[in-house]
Amino acid sequence: MKWHQIVARRFEPRAWTISRKLTDMAGWRVSPITATYAILALLVVASIALRLWFISVNPLDPRYSNADDGDYYRRALRFAVTGAYVDDAWLIRPPLHVFFFAFWLRVALILGVPQLGLLFIQLAQTALAAVMTLIGFGLARRLFASMRAGLLFAGFLALWYPLIEQTTVLFSEHLYLFFFLLHLWLLVRYDQEKRRRDLALAGAALGAAALTRSPALYAVVFVVGWLIVRAATSGASSRWQAAKGALKPALLVVAACLAIVAPWTVRNYLTYGHLIPVDTLGQINLWLDLDDMARRNANIDTLQSLPQSERHIYALERAREILAADPLRPFRSMWDTFRHIWKAQFIEDYFVKRGFFTRPLRETAPLGLIGDLMWLVYTVTGFAGLAGRVREGIHFRLFFLAWIGYSLLTVLIFHVEPRYLLPLWMMIALYGAGMLGAQRNRVRWTPHLVVQAVVVAAFFWLLLTYRDYPAIIASGIARERAMITGISAYRSGDYSAAERAFRAALTAQPNFVDAQVHLALALKAQGRYEEALATLQRKSSRRTELVFGALLREIGIPAQAAPILTYIEMTAGEPIQQWALEWLRPPPVDILAIGNGLDIGYLAGFSPAEQGASGGFRWLEGRGVLVLPLAEPLRDDAVLLLSMTGGEAEAITPLTVRIGNGAAWSVPVVRGEWRRYHLLVPSERVTDQRIVIELRAPTFVPARLDPASNDARALSLRLSRVQVR
Numbered sequence: 001m002k003w004h005q006i007v008a009r010r011f012e013p014r015a016w017t018i019s020r021k022l023t024d025m026a027g028w029r030v031s032p033i034t035a036t037y038a039i040l041a042l043l044v045v046a047s048i049a050l051r052l053w054f055i056s057v058n059p060l061d062p063r064y065s066n067a068d069d070g071d072y073y074r075r076a077l078r079f080a081v082t083g084a085y086v087d088d089a090w091l092i093r094p095p096l097h098v099f100f101f102a103f104w105l106r107v108a109l110i111l112g113v114p115q116l117g118l119l120f121i122q123l124a125q126t127a128l129a130a131v132m133t134l135i136g137f138g139l140a141r142r143l144f145a146s147m148r149a150g151l152l153f154a155g156f157l158a159l160w161y162p163l164i165e166q167t168t169v170l171f172s173e174h175l176y177l178f179f180f181l182l183h184l185w186l187l188v189r190y191d192q193e194k195r196r197r198d199l200a201l202a203g204a205a206l207g208a209a210a211l212t213r214s215p216a217l218y219a220v221v222f223v224v225g226w227l228i229v230r231a232a233t234s235g236a237s238s239r240w241q242a243a244k245g246a247l248k249p250a251l252l253v254v255a256a257c258l259a260i261v262a263p264w265t266v267r268n269y270l271t272y273g274h275l276i277p278v279d280t281l282g283q284i285n286l287w288l289d290l291d292d293m294a295r296r297n298a299n300i301d302t303l304q305s306l307p308q309s310e311r312h313i314y315a316l317e318r319a320r321e322i323l324a325a326d327p328l329r330p331f332r333s334m335w336d337t338f339r340h341i342w343k344a345q346f347i348e349d350y351f352v353k354r355g356f357f358t359r360p361l362r363e364t365a366p367l368g369l370i371g372d373l374m375w376l377v378y379t380v381t382g383f384a385g386l387a388g389r390v391r392e393g394i395h396f397r398l399f400f401l402a403w404i405g406y407s408l409l410t411v412l413i414f415h416v417e418p419r420y421l422l423p424l425w426m427m428i429a430l431y432g433a434g435m436l437g438a439q440r441n442r443v444r445w446t447p448h449l450v451v452q453a454v455v456v457a458a459f460f461w462l463l464l465t466y467r468d469y470p471a472i473i474a475s476g477i478a479r480e481r482a483m484i485t486g487i488s489a490y491r492s493g494d495y496s497a498a499e500r501a502f503r504a505a506l507t508a509q510p511n512f513v514d515a516q517v518h519l520a521l522a523l524k525a526q527g528r529y530e531e532a533l534a535t536l537q538r539k540s541s542r543r544t545e546l547v548f549g550a551l552l553r554e555i556g557i558p559a560q561a562a563p564i565l566t567y568i569e570m571t572a573g574e575p576i577q578q579w580a581l582e583w584l585r586p587p588p589v590d591i592l593a594i595g596n597g598l599d600i601g602y603l604a605g606f607s608p609a610e611q612g613a614s615g616g617f618r619w620l621e622g623r624g625v626l627v628l629p630l631a632e633p634l635r636d637d638a639v640l641l642l643s644m645t646g647g648e649a650e651a652i653t654p655l656t657v658r659i660g661n662g663a664a665w666s667v668p669v670v671r672g673e674w675r676r677y678h679l680l681v682p683s684e685r686v687t688d689q690r691i692v693i694e695l696r697a698p699t700f701v702p703a704r705l706d707p708a709s710n711d712a713r714a715l716s717l718r719l720s721r722v723q724v725r
Contacts, residue, residue, distance in 0.1 A: 036147045040137055040154055047133050047158035050367070051126040051167045055119070057360045058168045062118070064608075065573035069170040073118075076101035080109060080117075081703045081712045090304045091311065092272075092280040095264060096211035097172040100124070105712070114701055115622060115714040118170075125167045128178045133158045139185040140433045142192060143392050149437030156378055156429045157181075161346055161364070161371025162422060172212045173419045179209035180216065180423060187223070191230065191393070196252060203253035207260025214278035215410055220257050222402045224250045229395040272309035280312035285414050287315040290322045290329055330413060340416050341408070341424075342462035344372040347469065349418075351476030355513035355541050358574040362480070375425065376463075380456055382432030387455040389448045392434070400427055479508035483515060490522055490583075498522040513540045520547050525585050529555050542572045543579070546600070550584050553598055562597030569600060570608055577604040581627060588631040588689075592722040594618050602627055605695070607713060614674055617720040619647075621713065626693040626722055633689060634724070638681040640693065643721035646671035649700030653717045658694040669697070669717050681724065691724060 030038075062073035071089050079085050079102040085095065101121050108117035136157040141150030157163060166174040186202035189195070202223070210217035227249050232242035261277065268276035284303065288296055299318075303311045322329060346368035350361050361368065386404075390397050407424040414420075486501030502519035505512060516535050523532035524547075533551050536544050549564035569576055577600065584601035592602055595609035595616025605624025609616055646653035646669040655667040662682050669677070681691065697716035702709045 032147070036151060039151055040134070043151070043154050043158045044130050044133050047130050048126055050159065050164050051122075051129055054164050054360075054364065055122050055126075055168050057363045058165075059358055059360065059574040059579070060118070060169060061573060061575050062170045064570055064576065066571040067573060068172075070571075070573065072098055072101060072170050072172070076105055077117075077712055078710060080105040081710050087308055090300055091284050092268065092276060092308065094172065094211050094214055094279050094281075096208060097175045100175055101170060109701065109703070109712055112701065112704075113714070114712045115699075117712075121170065122168055125174050128174065129157075129163065129167050132178055132181055135181050135185050136430075139181065139188055140430060140437070142185075142188045143396065143430070144434035144437060146434070146437040149433045152436050153430055153433035156374065156433060157426075159371075160374055160429075161368045162418065162425075164367070164371075165359075165364075166419065166422070171419060173422055176209050176212040176216070177422060177426065179205045179212065181426070183209060187226070187399075188396075191396075196249070199249055199253050200256040203256030204260050206253075207257040210257070210261055210278055211264060214281060215406070217257070217261060217278060219403065219406060220254055222399055222406070223253050225402065226395050226399040227253070229398055230393070233394055274309060274313070276312070280315075283312040283316040283319065287319040287322070289414050290319055334412050337412050337416055338408075339462065339466055341411065341421060342459065343466050344375065344463070344469070345418050346372045347472065347476075348467075351472050351479075351509075352467065354511045357541060358543075358572070362483075365480075375429075377436075378429040378432035379425070380432070380459065381435040382428035382430070383455045383459055384452045385431035385435035385438075386428070387448070387452045388435070389446075391438075400431070403427055475508045479505045479512060479515070482508060483518070486515075486518060486522070490518065490525075495522045495525040499526070513537065513544060517541070517543050517547055520551070521583055521585070524551060524554065542568050542576075546572070546576065546580060547584070550580075550586065550601060554587055558598055565600045566597045566609060575604070576600070577606065580604075581625070586629065588629040590631075590724050592626070592628060594719050594721060606719070607715065612718075615720060617718045619713070619718055620695055620697060620716040622697065622699045622716055624695045626695070627690060628693070628722065628724060629690045630724070631689075634681055634691070639725055640679040640681050640691070641721070641723040641725065642667075642677045642679070642719065643674055644669050644677060645674045645718050647700055647715055647717050648702070648705060649698075653697050655717060656696040660692055674720065676721075693722070695719075 060069075062069040064070070065073070071093070075085065075088075075093075075098045079098065085098070087093070104120040104124050105114070105117040108114050108120050133154045137150040137154035139150075140153035141147055143149075163177075166177075183202050183205035186198045186205060190198040190202060203220075206216055206220060206223065224246070227246040228243060231245040232239065234242075234245075265275070265277050268274070288299055291299060303315065306314055346361075349356075349359070350365060350368060356362070386397070386401065404424060404427055407421070407427075411420055411424075482501045482505035486498045486505065489495070489498035489501060499519060499522040502515050502522055505515040506519065509515070516537060520532040520535045523529075523535060529551055533548070536548050536551075538544065538548065545564055546568045549561045549568065552558075552561035552564065572579075580601040581604045586601040589602070592599055593616065594603070594606075595611070595618050597609060597616075599609075599618075603618070603624065603626050605621055606618040607621055609618055611617075640659065642657075644655070648671065651671050653669045653671065655669050657665045657667055657679060659665075659679065659681055665679055667677050667679070669675075699714035699716050701714060702711035
């Protein structure tokens with residue numbers, strides 16, 4: 001019987017009650033198939049809409065990140081601009097997601113809008129997410145012969161919070177999940193339609209997944225095992241016949257996988273002289289995780305002092321030494337790591353962790369909390385499905401159990417990060433969709449039901465004994481109410497009310513870094529600098545360091561403040577200029593030196609500070625703003641002085657300047673020499689004892705002017721000094 005006949009038999013007799021009611025109320029009927037695809041289309045639209053909204057509220061800026069996303073971005077940008085791929089970090093990483101990012105950065109560069117490169121990547125990932133929703137529907141529908149299961153799994157892929165967030169960031173997981181899901185779908189197609197083309201494509205998809213996360217390469221053995229079990233359960237007369245029947249398909253899928261991975265392996269061998277199939281993450285992370293965590297940074301410094309080609313060898317030797325001295329070391333913390341897996345992740349991030357660390361958790365809280373509820377439902381039903389009667393075929397059940405075990409093992413050996421667990425939750429959710437979409441029969445006490453009850457009970461024990469969720473949620477809600485009140489009071493200028501609210505937030509959660517930062521800001525605004533400094537816990541977050549540096553600037557220690565502010569701007573991982581402009585409330589100035597490390601909080605829309613022959617400066621990146629607080633209102637004859645020089649693209653850069661709410665001025669900025677440009681400031685246009693200067697100028701890309709340059713920024717002109725007199 002063909003798969004579509006199976007689907008029709010199982011689906012048609014139990015067409016959706018809700019669609020019947022809706023169509024009956026409207027006075028017309030549609031077929032269940034039509035209703036299903038209409039719902040699927042709505043899920044795809046919702047998938048796209050939610051991700052576009054998340055992009056709009058997510059303050060991502062990987063240009064200034066020292067985490068993995070910053071490394072990926074810099075590699076991709078170099079490759080997009082120069083065509084050179086360089087492993088310049090402390091390890092060799094998989095390349096495919098970097099190539100994917102580089103392609104869209106290159107498109108933006110060719111179009112002359114390099115500042116939109118990040119947005120292009122996010123939009124491309126959004127398109128992949130929409131396709132994943134369709135692939136997930138097809139996978140679950142075929143695997144469980146149920147349209148309802150297909151829709152339920154598609155809904156999980158479209159609406160689950162972690163998958164939405166992954167679309168907006170520059171990590172490898174989103175592309176990996178796309179290829180992994182495609183691999184699974186193609187295997188199911190091959191199982192049902194027996195076309196070798198699907199099997200070859202499944203191998204190629206697994207190879208592509210391996211070039212984003214290397215553990216996928218070694219999971220090719222699961223496909224071989226799946227083929228053997230499939231052949232053994234398909235009526236083969238003997239084990240030999242089963243193995244013989246699986247031989248050619250196994251060779252095909254392995255060859256297709258290696259055909260994708262092999263060119264990169266050859267590149268690594270030619271470059272480094274060692275056989276490195278994909279990356280050196282395994283050896284290096286194994287050593288770092290086995291060794292004492294206190295020595296982690298020192299160990300990374302040691303690796304960086306070695307040639308790239310020798311780092312993984314050195315790390316593997318150190319790991320062997322540790323294991324030789326203590327063979328049980330990997331297992332000592334394994335139970336604690338295992339316990340750490342089974343938690344409601346958004347509640348953990350939102351209510352337990354000591355800070356948001358630039359993630360828009362408050363803005364996206366409703367979606368995140370719904371996501372945790374989805375995770376709970378799909379995980380419980382997924383475990384029940386995996387422990388229940390086999391309906392999809394024993395070869396698939398064993399295949400997915402092997403993958404789930406493998407995913408758990410890699411996390412337990414190394415370390416837990418929420419994004420590393422995404423493949424695990426996706427496979428469990430697949431079986432959850434199958435369980436939720438199954439036809440309900442009368443419940444009977446069977447051995448399968450006993451196993452299901454035990455597995456689900458074990459999961460709830462792990463979940464509910466890990467955290468006291470009622471207490472956490474209660475204190476978290478109290479903290480959030482106080483934070484929202486304090487933020488509103490701070491924005492309105494009521495700093496004493498803001499102080500009280502932020503202290504209340506710290507009473508609810510004493511270690512909450514964001515509350516410490518905002519309390520320090522409220523105290524600073526009241527001139528209580530010593531109290532503000534005492535409030536901050538150094539090194540707890542980048543915003544903490546930024547506020548600490550701003551406090552040093554205001555109490556008159558610029559030599560200590562400047563390097564802190566400069567470093568944080570380069571590593572914040574978010575548009576820190578915009579955040580500082582909104583929150584720092586720096587002291588009044590008549591003269592602002594641009595590019596001296598002390599100008600953060602007064603400007604936004606500029607590149608990091610640079611040094612030239614005449615001193616510090618910043619490039620305007622198309623559009624920018626300067627906000628100068630004033631000690632007293634301006635006089636009628638006040639003049640604004642801007643020290644500028646034009647960019648290299650044209651002899652004259654036309655700059656549009658708007659002061660306050662006044663009319664726009666056009667200023668021709670000459671290239672090649674620094675000049676002071678005088679603009680009359682109409683005092684009636686300036687309010688709140690501050691002057692707001694909006695700047696706009698056309699951009700050029702240095703890399704497009706000079707083939708030897710690797711600078712892909714969109715630049716306008718240079719600014720070194722602003723003065724009001």
